[in-house]
Amino acid sequence: MNKRKALGYTQQTLADKLNVSFQAVSKWENGTNYPEMEMLPMIASVLDTSIDSLLGYKPFMVSDYDKRYDTADYYWGITPNNLCYEIMKLRPPIKPLKVLDIGCGEGKDAVFLARNGYIVTAFDLSEAGIEKGKKLAEKWNTHVDFFKADITDFRATKYYDIIFSSGVFHMIKPEIRKEITANLKECTNKNGIHAINVFVEKPFVSEPPDKDANWFRWNSGELFMLYYDWKLHKTEEIIFDCNSGGIPHQHCMDIMIAERVK
Structure with a gap:
């Protein structure tokens, strides 16, 4: 259901694409009936996801982050990321602007922008x-x-003025980074911006103590190269101290703000 809604499909739309009745889709979603096994590849293709995701398979990182967030306190705090302030300076909300926050965690940045x-x-x-x-x-x-979604499965179908993501793109495997960023670029309005940061591989920066099993650091400058055809307002590489997981450590991060000019 979440994936269907993320794609902007009604039950009838999905039913038409699968050549079944909308009542069948409704029964699948409320758990009173299930699709035939041979239909799973078609459903996964239409929803642009995997069969594992359809069957509810949860990799390690889901339970890991659920455990981190299952506390009264906010794991990352509630102070907005500095990129939020830069977004406000570059694209102040003097008119309705649509934002997509990818990998929003506990929602501190999304709520701040709202x-x-x-x-x-x-x-x-x-x-x-x-x-x-x-x-x-x-x-x-x-x-x-x-809504709930996996960044590796999600593909935007609606258009946004601002796409924001902090500390999440390291979950994207190298072989699908170009595809995912191309989709996000395509679903951005003219003069819209992307404000994104990524963890970068450096031999002198140790692995963080709270590193999960699905961590794929980027190469220095790799993110910027994917936006060669956009106007780059900010390209910065920093090393900063972090205390997540309760153990002091460091990260190297590339930070980018880019504008679609065509």
Whole structure:
């Protein structure tokens, strides 16, 4: 259901694509019936996902992040990322601007942007993170359209003015990075911006203590090269101290803000 909604499909739309009745789709989603096994590849293809995801298979990183977020406190705190302020300077919400927050975690950045007048959609793989994001939005009496999705499966079908992602793109395997960024670029309005940071491989920076099993660091400058045809407002590489997981360590990160000019 979440994947269908993320793609903007109604039950009837999905039914038409699969050549079944919308009642069949409804029964699949409410658990009263299940599709035949031979239909799974077709359903996965139409929803642009994997059969494992359809069957509810959860890799290690889901349970890992769910455990991190299953606390009263916010694992990453509630202070907005500095990129949020840079977004506001470059694209102030003087008119309705649609934002997509990819890998929103516990929702601190999505809620901050919504509080400041942006129309925000946000997704994460962690159910616990999504629930905490909803509570944070409720606390601030604002709205974010939260949903659950996997960045490796998600493909945008709607257009956005701003696409934001912090500390998430290392979950994307190298072989699908170009495909995913091309999709996000295509689904960005003219003069829209992407504000993204990625963890970068450096031989002198040790692995973080809270590293998960699905960590794929980027090469220095790799992200910037994928936006060679956009106007680059910011390209910065930094090394910073971090205390996530309770053990002091360092990260190297590339930070980019790019604008679609064509």
